[in-house]
Amino acid sequence: MLKKLAFSGSSSKATFVVIFILSLIFVGLTNSAVFAFFTGGKALQGRNLIIQIGFSIGLFLAYSILILLLFRRLIDWLLTHVYALFSIFAVLPLFSHAYIGSFIRFAADDFSSATLAVNKGVLSATLDWYLNWSGRFSASFLDSIMGSLPPSAMKFETGLTLLLLFIGLFSIVSQVLSYTSKYTKICTSIFLPAVILTSTFAIAPDLPQSLYWGQGMRSLIIPLVFLSFLVSGLIYFQTRHTESISPLWLVLFGFSAFFAGGFGETYVVIQTSLFGVLFIFTFFHEPAGFRKTLVLWSGVGLLCSLAAMVVIIAAPGNHIRQSYFPPSPDPVSLLAIAFRSFIDFVGIIFLSPENLVAMFSVLLSSGLVGLFLSHENTAAQFFVIKGNPFFCDFRHSLSTIFLSGLLLIFVCFPPAAYGMSAAPPLRTQILPGFLLTCTTAILSTCGGIFFGYRVSNFVEKSLKNRWPVFIALFFFIGFSLTMTRDVLSVAPDYRFFASRFDRADQMIRNARQNGKTSVSIPEVHNPFGLSDFGAGTTLWLDGAVDSYYGIHVIINKNMK
Template identity: 25%
Template sequence: MQKKVVLGAALVAVLAALACFAYLSTFTRMHADDYCIAADVTHLDPAAYFLKWYTHWTGRFSYIIFTGLLTALGAGFAAWLPTLTLGVWLVGLSWALAPLARWVKWDHPRLCAWIAAGLILLVLYAATPNLFQSAFWEIGLINYSFPLVGFTWAGGVLVRLGLGQIQPKPAAAWVGGLSLLSGGFTEAFSSVQVAFYVLLLVGAAVWGRGRARRALLSAAWAGLLGGGLALGIILASPGNAVRRGALPEPPGLIRLVTFSIRNAAYIMGKYFLWTPGWAALSVGVPLAAGWAFGAGHAQGARGGRLSWRLPWVQAAGVMLTAAFGLMVAACAPVVYSLNAYPDDRVIFLPLFFWIAALTASSAWVGNSLRQMRFLSRWSVHPHSAQAAAGLALAGLMLAAGVTAWRTAQAAPEYRQYAQDWDRRDAELRALSQSGVEEITVVGLPSRFGVADLQESPDHWVNRCMAEYYRIPRLRGR
């Protein structure tokens, strides 16, 4: 089987699986906090809206701005935002990986980059504990998916900068601006971003050489400045005092560090124990692909034993260790504010870095094992690459089939909820013109931990919906 044909089939399988998630996301509507934001956007001017949320609730300035802009577009746009976000993310991630695939001399590097990007997102969407809150629901999507999208595009600039493909000054400006913007969505990502650029500074200083070293150092400082400024703006918000009043006292430094490490280890363990199939996919497919499509057929070290001293073993270890450090950084703000394990929607952030590092290191290991002739005669056998390519393709096709089956099982409930929501929305818009002081309508079920209309008109969701629809009092039944 020709390699390009296998890669084309693999790309189709990955895109088909991602299309299943995109299809389900089109049944997303407005929920809970969406009404609060939309009501204020409707009734307040932009400056008053921003000041209200920044001074009375949260310092997440990018979150406030983007939720205001996007929520104002209504429920129709909320149904398409997840698909648009996934598309921009997929393009950005493949764009970031393409220079690396060319640098390591993989066969058909552009195709490989698209497949790797799709695989990372497929596994992330399939393995995350609460996909709806992290990637479908508009408020959660903006909080937890948007910063990762921005980080991915900044990563593509960093890769090209390290390979000497772009000029340092505009690259540093791009990285600094994206870091500032991305850091304003949620504290968990702000912390991760600062940790990442600190690690990049250390890595560039230790392993960098020549122009690439200087260029990466300048971009890392710009990213650290942008990320640190974003975190500072969040922490300076007067709204933090309002939220702080409802939260427990922050833990001490030792508790902060140890509990964050424990939480990161728990997230990593749950990934392997609770979603073993997807964990195996994130290791097995890139491992086989590295063997089949990497530069392992080129001349390299023959024979030898596996050892930590081998550069590629050290590189894989560094990638996984750095990813675990970023997971700890993502858990730290939650431990500080709540002294607890992160909510399921927050886990989306650390899980992305772990899956990306696991995928990249597995591909690197597969390529390096073949290059060092790990399996002796089998590594140079003409059919070994074909067998590895076939295994990788089979894994992706199986994953696409499982995703399609799960989508078919879930679609009726998603579709019915969207239809019920649309009917209630039309009813409430009609009743808002009636002049009745109190209106009672059917409450829809709370989904994926997101609350809906309650019996009491004083419940916060009821109040936000009443303000959004301009109804004095709204009650659910």
């Protein structure tokens, strides 16, 4: 099993190597700060070379002794459970995304939702959006809820959304691997979702607007949370409740599918296509016992997704919004625009070195997971889940997953072609990016399982030799730290935006409480690439800001 392959018995040599490396890292990061602390702020650089070397050696010994006394048992455990190390480093970039998300505040359309919510209430504001602008009823509902709260409440939104999405994906993986050992199941269920999400965010062409901007995140990322729980629930009831189906659970499942579909035109097409493909495959596949349960769940999901699509299309506000775009193209032109957009998306992914690195990390990491799982006799359970037609044999599995993934990625583009006669906005391409990374991860994991069984002796010897795993861990840690560094590189800009916004927000509220009719504040530039209020070019935004605060806001460019 994986736990045994991950180095049975503690290795004192490996432990001391890890302590040596950690001590060197800590010395490199902190020697100047520690020297300044003990010398009253004096700089270590520029001093006598013997002093620099002697201090660094002393600090190295101090760190080594401290780590040896306090963390040796932890290091021993991690070295004998090396898969846990992969999982720990896999989630680091997600924590950094949550940290950047803590600096989110209102920007652009957020003020429009907020002013309607505070003046009309959440439900009336949602109806106003539906009648006068967009059929995205679920997104408008959440936008109105967040608009009714203070702007500072948004600091928790990104972190909470990422946590829920991670839990949903964790649940899916853990249920698929229900036959494996507890240790393997937990580590894999942490590692794979973390790699998928990290790579998805790495290849997203406009991450600030799709993950960090309030309205963008609510219409693009939150529906993926619902999708992950819908798929998790479908797997749960299919594999554990095949005898009787409670109508209450069906109603809850259907309502969740309907509400999730209301987050946007692109997402509802993805969800409808997913349940449609699942329904068709299960309806025409034997055995009947399998069809009896899964076809019902997929059918409910399909009908409720179609209902959400109808509600979105029937929105009166669509006609108002459509007036800002060219007329919808004919079917042939629509497919041509969608196909060109699809090709451009593929080009963005595979012609960019950074995106290729992210996709290669998914491919390699998932393949290694498959190799690990092949040693726990997982293949039979993975490919045959109570007669699941998607996993009846290896070739059929891969071809079905590949074609289904390709279809789901392509259907992301026709909605924009129909509504805008153009490619979808860059921020929405995080949806096909997520589907691409998921498809890649599933295919690579299946391939790793299959390949692992073919060369089981070679793989087992390599794992027991421990150094190949250490090398793989070394490169993965480098990838994880690089991703984390890249994410945190924008932290100063986002932190500055949040501080400027909070200061301006407090100045406006204080002026209104003091009975003033106008207030001057310094400029507040958002880091999302969206319009700033008070710029003089976006009158609708200036009006929304004045209406939200109930006072005329004036931008003073000379105010610091």
